[in-house]
Amino acid sequence: MDTKIAARCLAELGSLTRLDIYRLLVRAGPAGLKITDIQGRLDLPASTLAFHLRGLVDAGLVAQEKSGRAVFCRVQYSRMDAVIDFLREQCCEGFAKEPPAIKTRRAR
Secondary structure, eight states: OOHHHHHHHHHHHTSHHHHHHHHHHHHHOTTOEEHHHHHHHHTOOHHHHHHHHHHHHHTTSEEEEEETTEEEEEEOHHHHHHHHHHHHTTTTOOSTTSOOOOOOOOOO
16 A cells, blocks of 8 residues: 555544544444434534545545435445555564664754
């Protein structure tokens, strides 16, 4: 996974509201939830929910599907797995093959 994509996904989940939405959808499983159900369970105004869902959708963490008049939201598990794999990518490799960074003067 590209570092920029991982950072975007993690930034979206860095909002308490978006994290609550995402965890609710994970709990719902592959069937997902209707937007109205998310709104009712989290007691969010429609405009606030729409704003936060847009961020999750744009990051590829959530997909939306219209079914009649209802819009269902579902977690994109492959994206979630990719972010977790990215975080664990170099787990426990150590630094023996990598020289230390050259010290440079930094602004304070």
